Every structure is written in structure tokens, then in C-alpha cells.
Amino acid sequence: MEQLKVTKLHDNVYRIQEDSSFMNVDAYLVCGEKAATIIDGLGIAEGLLECVRKITAQPLSMIVTHGHPDHAGKGMQEFMEAGYDIYISFxxxxxxxxMYGKEFKMERFHDLKNGMCFDLGDILLEVKALPGHTRGSMILYMEKEKILFSSDAIGSGGLWMQLKESRPLTEYIESLHKLETFLEKEKIQKIYPGHSWQIVPYKEENQDYLDMEYVQELIDLTNAIIEGKLVGEKIEIQIDIMKGIDIHSVKGKRVVDYCYDAECIHG
Ligand SMILES: [Zn+2]
Known part of the structure; x- marks a missing residue:
């Protein structure tokens, strides 16, 4: 039976974790003085809306970082049915x-674009595009606490870049360089990913977020794969949608399972 676990990370910032047979996945609730928004809609767990409503009574919206079912699942469906505004890159x-077929309510959805800003009163959430994992992957920056919510855009220790909707690594490296510049400029210390249970090397140090070291390792690994200096071990993932994909995986110190499609390195 899936459960929702709520952890307060900062003033007005909560992680809501789904612990289920489907996927361990995180959503993040940010509550401002005037409004609140939830980043991502979990997978199969019921009761996300009810859970959020126990924490805040503010006007509420949802931001979905990308179109995968473990982030745009049951919780998002609850928000969609209840008539809330939902933002996702078109x-x-x-x-x-x-995924939703006839049940999909297009009128609830708004296009999430690079540079948009969500004004929650005393808190601003800035949207940054980070195409790679999917074409429409977005991350959110909360300047007030200098924290970034990255969902799957840079993975959570494990990274899936082998999907049919993933972008070539030569395109992804451009996203990563922009991210590196932004992290340095803003002096961002904490990056909260979409599957925090996976960040094992950090958890062993009692840290539940990613940091600059992770991003730099990701850049180094990506460059090495592109330049042919690093070839991952060939692996198979027993899921239907992975059939026929030439999946390889490389391992670093922080990035422990970086999967990519050997036929989709160069754009
Ligand atoms: Zn994903």
C-alpha cells in the first residue's frame, strides 16, 4: 500500500514522498503568503490534494516538471479533476x-515556459528549461532559500537519458553548462531531485539533496561519453519501452547509474 510521507525541509517548503511499489518519488510543496504551489503530482498514491490541504488553505496550483507518469500521475489527476490550474511545458x-485519453482535461493546463515566475507573495519561483531527460523538462528555483527543485532533469544519482523522448547528449551538455553557470552565479547550495531515496552516496553522508559536485561530475561524464573517451557498460532494462534501445550505463562517485542510448549521443 502506497503512503505519503511529509518532511518539512525549510520554512514553507515540504517534501511529500510517495513510497509505493510503483516508484519512490517526491513532490515539493512551497507555501507563500498569498499562494501555494506543488511541484509534481506523484505516481499512483491517492490523497495528494487532501495531504496538501492539511498543510495550506492558500490558493493553490500545480507545476509538473515533465510528462512522465511518476510525476504526472494520480496526484495530478486529483488536481485536474478538482479544477486547479496545472502548468507543464506543452x-x-x-x-x-x-496517458489520460478521454479523461484528459485540456482546459486545466497552461504552458510552462523558461523564465516564467510564480509569485506566491513573499516567495518567487522561477522556471528554467533544462531539456534532456525529456524535451520539456523544467526545473524551479526558489531564490529566497537558494534552492533548486530539479525533478528528473539531472537525475537522482540514477539518470535516464536513454528514453525515446530524451534529447541527444550533445544537446543535453548545453543544458548542463547553463545550469552550472546559474548555480555559480546564484551560489545555490541545495538541489532537491525527484527521487531523493536514490541519492545513496549523499545519504551515507546524511545529506538529502544534490549539489554542485554532482552537476560537475555529470558534465565531466557527459563530455567523456560525447568525446568517446568513456563507454558505459551495456545493460538491459526489463521494461517494454526499453526494448531495442542500445542502453549503456556509466558510473561515477555521485552519479551512480547514468543510462544513455549509444545511438543517440550526437544530435
Ligand atoms: Zn522522468
């Missing part, structure tokens, strides 16, 4: 249309 919208 580059990924087709995935939701495929």
Missing part, C-alpha cells in the same frame, strides 16, 4: 494526452 503535453 513540449511534454502529448505524454499526458496519451
Amino acid at each position: 513540449e511534454d503535453l502529448y505524454m499526458l494526452e496519451e
